[in-house]
Amino acid sequence: MKVSVWDTHVPRKDGKVMHFDILVPSSLTDTDVIFGYGREYLESKPFQxxxxxxxxxxxxxxxxxxxxxxxxxxxEGYHIIEMENCS
Known part of the structure; x- marks a missing residue:
């Protein structure tokens, strides 16, 4: 399967910056859906x-x-690859 990789950097409330990739099917181009997956992932974290x-x-x-x-x-519709400050 071909996937699109969305490079993501989100600041944490403690000043660190999370770096992770959101992987979705290459046919998915709706950014509202892709960003929604990223927000869902962020909500699963114990920090703000x-x-x-x-x-x-x-x-x-x-x-x-x-x-x-x-x-x-x-x-799930997507996959996250955690790279920096994700835990």
């Missing part, structure tokens, strides 16, 4: 963060996803 909009989340590139990510996308 800033808002998520086009200023914090931008399309980066497309790539082929491995089976575990494909399974998660097929189940």
């Amino acid at each position: 963060s800033g808002k998520l909009s086009s200023n914090e989340c931008r399309f980066c590139h497309m790539e082929s996803a491995p089976p575990d990510i494909v399974n998660n996308i097929e189940t």
Whole structure:
């Protein structure tokens, strides 16, 4: 499956900046849906963060996803790759 990778940087209330990627099917282009997935992920965190909009989340590139990510996308609609300050 080809996926779109959305590079995301969201400030946390403690001053750190979260860096994570939102992966969605390449056919999904509705930014309201994509940003909604990012907000859903942020709400799952035990700390507060800033808002998520086009200023914090931008399309980066497309790539082929491995089976575990494909399974998660097929189940949840998206997949998050945590990179910095996400826990």
